[in-house]
């Protein structure tokens with residue numbers, strides 16, 4: 041079976057057999073719409089991986105070497121997504137090599153369990169941190185967010201909140217928060233605290249694979265199912281070797297016999313007072329296929345010509361904008377790629393009338409179409425070409441024109 045058959049009938053046949061319509065996703069690498077589309081080379085590698093047995097511990101050691109090469113971090117593992125990476129990163133900071141703590145998680149009664157986080161960084165993924173047993177302590181103010189002030193998070197606010205029960209700082213990377221990262225890392229390290237960086241969606245630009253590690257972050261998570269183009273249920277946790285080892289042992293299947301256990305070289309057997317049981321991460325297991333798929337996608341992502349790719353996407357968007365020029369009640373405006381703030385080109389569709397209603401109509405089309413709704417309240421739907429197969433461009437445009445012409 042080929043990854044994608046011809047544009048007319050072959051796409052999504054496997055879903056049609058299940059009675060599930062395929063969708064055109066122009067809203068970005070959203071998990072609920074299946075994340076990224078994988079290249080045939082990645083699928084090929086996964087198919088090969090599926091056909092023989094391998095020691096997952098050895099495979100994660102090899103993954104660590106690839107991730108180290110691509111990120112500059114001392115070590116890394118493949119996780120079942122960035123959210124799982126956040127839980128494992130937190131578990132590593134909570135337990136270290138302490139087998140009793142590994143066994144107790146997520147029960148952290150009587151154990152240090154505070155994680156400091158700027159209140160302006162709070163988002164729905166911090167549940168993944170609490171899942172490990174940590175309690176998030178909000179620090180800083182939101183003066184800038186309300187327009188009332190000029191200051192962001194400050195070193196003294198971290199110092200004032202850190203105590204003997206604090207195990208880590210959590211930082212959510214965005215183009216807006218990144219200027220604060222060096223101060224957070226410097227302050228946290230002065231206090232002996234590791235810094236976990238959620239960088240799940242900060243790719244492209246590819247430089248971010250290295251920049252956060254280079255800035256001194258102790259643990260960094262990336263999503264594998266977003267721009268990297270790996271399996272939807274994959275991610276990367278990269279960073280300090282001891283913390284990566286702790287995260288790995290808390291994720292591995294541990295039905296091992298003490299006499300014959302041969303752990304990954306990431307696991308410091310001397311530091312463990314015993315052999316851990318299944319840890320908090322056992323439910324986040326990653327298959328050999330996902331590990332191989334992620335590593336293949338990662339190496340392709342690193343070797344990719346990002347400028348050429350952005351240019352090709354921009355060309356497609358220009359053609360779509362042109363085709364939409366006569367569309368009633370719609371104005372398409374190209375937002376070109378522009379560095380880290382806007383790494384990929386987008387099309388902003390300014391809608392006359394309710395953008396939500398148009399979006400809903402598109403989602404009800406015979407091949408449903410999804411556009412980004414982040415600015416829908418301001419009358420703008422965002423067309424993100426990242427997960428649109430080029431052979432779907434024409435259908436996407438036709439659906440838009442039809443939806444605009446249909447009376448509400």
Ligand SMILES: *Cc1c(COP(=O)(O)O)cnc(C)c1O
Nearest residue numbers: 121122123124165240241263275
């Ligand atoms: C997407 C995302 C995640 C979760 O990534 P998965 O790989 O889907 O688990 C976590 N944090 C942020 C900021 C994200 O955008």
